[in-house]
Amino acid sequence: MPDIVEHPDRPYVGVRKTITMTTFGVVADRIAELIGWLAERGVGLAGAPFLRYHSIDMEADGLDVEAGVPVAAPVEGEGDIRAGVLPAGRYATVTHHGHPDQLAGVMDELLKWASGQGLKWDMTESGTTEHWGCRLELYQTDPRVQPDPAEWDTVVEFRLA
Structure with missing residues (x-):
């Protein structure tokens, strides 16, 4: 069952790319690099x-x-690693236990739940494109500790309007 949580501004470092559904690795595979980059700086x-x-x-x-x-x-930041802030606000959130390939279904269920609750997203549409104020997948499981993706926990958070 989804929840609504309130978050303050959350600073981060990140790498932003334009990708397709088949090229997720171009950006997702940079997470380990970001963690290493921070570790080198004692952060x-x-x-x-x-x-x-x-x-x-x-x-x-x-x-x-x-x-x-x-x-x-x-x-x-440095190079294509940039500083950013996840914006403060109310977020609809749900935790998924299982393979990341199942996240599309989890997100669809969250969207349906919010619609049934009369909630509105921090999102605008332009043609066929959705522009999100903040839509997140937070990876709770360290794959070095738990290598089986079927045992991973992922929190999905969408910012509300």
């Missing part, structure tokens, strides 16, 4: 690594996605 993580969906156009198979890692305080 610890302040939460779970994530993917942030800035825009989604399923008809054109185009996604503007960012891999990110939360930090306790802002950190200056």
Whole structure:
């Protein structure tokens, strides 16, 4: 069952790319690099690594996605690693236990639940593209500790209007 949570601004570092459904690795595989980059600078993580969906156009198979890692305080970026902030606000959230391939169904259920509750998203549409204020998948499980994706926990959070 989804919940609604309130979050303050959350600083992070991330790498943002335009991808397709078949090229997720271009951005998702950068999470380990981001963690290493922070470790080299003595900066610890302040939460779970994530993917942030800035825009989604399923008809054109185009996604503007960012891999990110939360930090306790802002950190200056370097190269294509940039500093950012997940915006404060109310988020509808649900936790999924299982393979990440099942997340599309989890997200569909969250969208249906929110619609049934009369909730509105921090999202605008332009043609076939959805532009999200903050739509996240937060990866709670360290794959070095639990290599079986069927045992992973992922929190899905969509910011409400």
